[in-house]
Amino acid sequence: MMKRGFLILLLLFFVSLCSPAQVVGFNETVKEKTERMAWWTADRFGMFIHWGLYALPARHEWVKRYERMTDEEYQKYFELFNPDLYNPHEWARMARAAGMKYAVITSKHHDGFCCFDSEFTDYKVTNTPYGKDLLKEWVDAFRDEGLKVGFYYSLLDWHHPDYTIDRNHPQSASTEEEYNELNKGKNMDDYRIYIKNQVRELLTNYGKIDIMWLDYSFPSGKHGKGRDDWDSMNLLKMVRELQPGIIINDRLDLLDVEGGWDFTTPEQYKVSEWPTRNGKKIPWETCQTFSGSWGYYRDETTWKSTKQLLVLLIESVSKGGNLLLNVGPTARGTFDHRVQDRLNSIGKWMRFNSPSIYNCTQAPSEFDKPENSLLTFNPATNRLYIHLLDYPLHRYTLKGYAGKVKYAQFLHDGSEIIFGKPRHNVTYQEERQKDDLILILPVLKPDVEIPVIELILEQ
Ligand code: GLC
Numbered sequence: 001m002m003k004r005g006f007l008i009l010l011l012l013f014f015v016s017l018c019s020p021a022q023v024v025g026f027n028e029t030v031k032e033k034t035e036r037m038a039w040w041t042a043d044r045f046g047m048f049i050h051w052g053l054y055a056l057p058a059r060h061e062w063v064k065r066y067e068r069m070t071d072e073e074y075q076k077y078f079e080l081f082n083p084d085l086y087n088p089h090e091w092a093r094m095a096r097a098a099g100m101k102y103a104v105i106t107s108k109h110h111d112g113f114c115c116f117d118s119e120f121t122d123y124k125v126t127n128t129p130y131g132k133d134l135l136k137e138w139v140d141a142f143r144d145e146g147l148k149v150g151f152y153y154s155l156l157d158w159h160h161p162d163y164t165i166d167r168n169h170p171q172s173a174s175t176e177e178e179y180n181e182l183n184k185g186k187n188m189d190d191y192r193i194y195i196k197n198q199v200r201e202l203l204t205n206y207g208k209i210d211i212m213w214l215d216y217s218f219p220s221g222k223h224g225k226g227r228d229d230w231d232s233m234n235l236l237k238m239v240r241e242l243q244p245g246i247i248i249n250d251r252l253d254l255l256d257v258e259g260g261w262d263f264t265t266p267e268q269y270k271v272s273e274w275p276t277r278n279g280k281k282i283p284w285e286t287c288q289t290f291s292g293s294w295g296y297y298r299d300e301t302t303w304k305s306t307k308q309l310l311v312l313l314i315e316s317v318s319k320g321g322n323l324l325l326n327v328g329p330t331a332r333g334t335f336d337h338r339v340q341d342r343l344n345s346i347g348k349w350m351r352f353n354s355p356s357i358y359n360c361t362q363a364p365s366e367f368d369k370p371e372n373s374l375l376t377f378n379p380a381t382n383r384l385y386i387h388l389l390d391y392p393l394h395r396y397t398l399k400g401y402a403g404k405v406k407y408a409q410f411l412h413d414g415s416e417i418i419f420g421k422p423r424h425n426v427t428y429q430e431e432r433q434k435d436d437l438i439l440i441l442p443v444l445k446p447d448v449e450i451p452v453i454e455l456i457l458e459q
Contacts, residue, residue, distance in 0.1 A: 028259065037262060037283060039148065040211075040247050042359045043101035044317055045350075048152070048287055048326035049091070050106050050294035051134075053077040053113045055331040061295030064111050064158055065170045071159060074111065081128035086333025088134075088141035094335060096145050098343040099350030099357070103142050104150035104213050104324060107135055107202055109295075110168075112159025116206075120197045123159055139206050150211025151202050155195065155230050155251075162191040167223040179223065192231045196238060203242040212239050212246050217253035226253040236260065249285075263322075270312065274320045274362060285322035288312060290339060296328035303338055306345035310450050311374070313346075313357065314387050318374045320362045345449070352412035353452050356385035368399050385411065386453040391445040395420055401437035404458055408439055411452040417441060 028036070054061040056077040064074050095103055108114045114124040116135035125134050135151075142149050157163040158170050165171050165182045173179045203209055214235075219226025227233065232252040239248060247262045254260025255277075263283035264275055274281045290309070291300040304312075309325065316323045327339050335343070350357070356376050363375040363384055372390035377383070384405075386398075398405075408417040420438035445451065 033262070036245060037247055040102070040263075040322065041283065041361075043148070044322050044357050044360070045100050045313060046102040046104060046150075046285075046322065046324045047095040047098075047100045047147075048104050048294075048324045049329065050109065050152075050326060051329045052106055052109045052115060052295065053081055053111060054109070054295040055083075055329060056080060058296050058298040058331065060293045060297055061109055061111075061328070063295075065168065068170050070171070078113065078123070078128055081125070081331070082130045083134075083329075083331060083333030086130075086134065086137075086329075088138045089144070091138075091327075091329070091335065092142045092145035092147060094340065094343050095142070095147060098347040099354050100147065100325070101358075102148035102150065102210060104152050104211055105135065105138055106152045106154070108154050108157070108198070109152075110154045110156040110158055112154075112157040112163075114198070116202065118198055118201055120194055120201075121160075136206065143207075148210040149206075150213055150247075151206075151209060152213040152215060153195075153199060153202065154215050155217065155225070156215075157191065157194075160191055160194060162187045162189075162194070164188055164191075165223075166218075166225055167221070168218065172223070188229060192229075195230060196235060199235065199239060200242065203239060203246075209243055209246060212243070212248045214249060214252055216251040219253050232260075233257070270315060271319060271321070281320060284320070285324050286312075286316055287324040287326060289326045289328075290342060294326050294328055296330050296336065303342075306342055306349075307449055309342060309346060310349055311389065314374045314376065314450065317357055317360050317376045318362060318387075349449050352448070353450075355383075356387065356411060356452050356454070360385065367401070367404075370396070370398060382457045382459070384455040384457055386455065388451045388453065391451065392441060394441055394443055396439040396441050398437040398439065400435050401455075402435045405437055405455045406458050407456040409454050409456075410446060411454045412446060412448050417453060 050061055052061070053074070054063055054077070057063045060066060063069070092103075105115070107116050112123055114121055116124065117126045117133040118124050126132065139149050156168065164186045165173065165179060171182060173182055199212075203212070217226045217230070218224040230252060232254050236248065236252060236254065239246060250261030250264045252260065263285055266275070266284065266286045268288055269286070271284065271286065275284045276282060291297065291303045293300055313323045327335055329335055355378070359380060360376040360378045363377040367375060367384060369375050370386060372388070372392070374387040374389065376385045376387070378385075408419070409415060410417060418440050420440045439453065
């Protein structure tokens with residue numbers, strides 16, 4: 001009897017190994033997931049947009065929390081919100097010209113303000129002096145410009161009356177008694193229904209939505225919030241039912257659930273290598289700001305240079321990931337001149353060098369990364385890209401590359417780079433490793449921020 005039970009258990013175990021990965025909301029095999037995410041994996045570069053009432057104080061999107069403002073104190077921004085220069089077509093053109101292929105905008109941030117016309121709240125853009133659904137205009141403009149569109153939606157809400165005060169809330173308390181007092185009468189059940197109602201609106205009223213970016217969970221420690229607070233499983237199921245093709249980030253606190261997320265989201269830091277889970281490489285996207293804050297911050301000075309931003313993009317692709325680069329538009333509805341400068345310069349580089357970004361990924365391990373460079377690889381065309389972060393001098397040695405490369409050229413102008421021979425002279429005999437390849441580069445660095453060598457590989 002015991003033996004039979006054991007055999008059944010063993011059988012069940014093997015069946016579970018063979019069955020397709022269960023993705024919350026529907027069944028999906030690994031292959032189907034890869035196909036669903038194929039456009040995103042190929043596109044590599046997107047624009048994040050954080051826009052809302054916090055553009056007016058212009059000192060961080062967390063200003064309400066940082067300055068512990070009450071709803072009444074924060075209300076003045078609602079009463080003044082009127083971005084008279086808002087032209088999402090202009091934004092979309094700038095994103096596209098910079099080489100970005102998709103964009104994700106805040107439909108609601110932690111302050112609870114809704115940039116869309118929701119049936120379930122009065123705290124929304126249509127009740128401000130601006131008076132229109134800015135998300136609708138945004139979606140239309142970005143789609144027209146050929147970009148895929150996504151919504152960020154904050155799980156935190158510092159305005160909803162039923163959202164319990166937690167440690168991240170502007171009115172966070174210092175003792176249990178205070179928390180109990182503050183949270184008396186609040187009903188998170190109603191808030192959970194509110195989230196579902198709003199996410200349903202977002203995924204029903206705006207056509208096909210390509211990405212859902214839910215932000216975020218902080219379950220550890222006291223007075224945090226996680227999957228039970230958001231009813232994450234049911235929320236995720238609903239998202240997938242409403243938009244079966246959608247791609248979802250990983251902040252619902254369902255990291256351990258098969259299918260509980262599509263990609264991981266390292267925020268404001270560079271990963272040291274392709275992130276893994278249970279030993280497997282996973283899809284990832286780093287989200288990053290131009291300067292320190294996500295919302296418009298007038299006096300913030302730590303702006304990354306164009307080169308730093310390009311390195312961020314190239315390095316992400318070189319480790320198999322994407323970059324979502326954030327703009328915080330101003331209260332007038334424009335992109336600040338520092339954003340425009342950098343987008344222009346990125347676009348100038350992308351115009352000629354984007355083949356080393358789109359459809360590319362980490363290079364096969366047989367290719368060593370030369371010093372001061374980053375490698376990317378296009379498996380479909382079998383081309384390897386060497387990004388020269390620090391322009392080398394004339395003879396450029398690629399260790400172990402001999403016999404593997406058919407042809408070399410600069411990517412920006414398609415000009416041939418010839419192969420060199422070992423050099424001898426009286427004082428020094430270069431010991432050429434027989435498997436090294438030598439490229440003869442022009443002494444003058446081409447007029448490209450980061451020049452790219454394209455290697456057409458042997459089959
Ligand atoms: C964090 C911050 C938030 C920002 C987000 C972007 O969760 O709370 O302000 O929207 O990161 O990833």
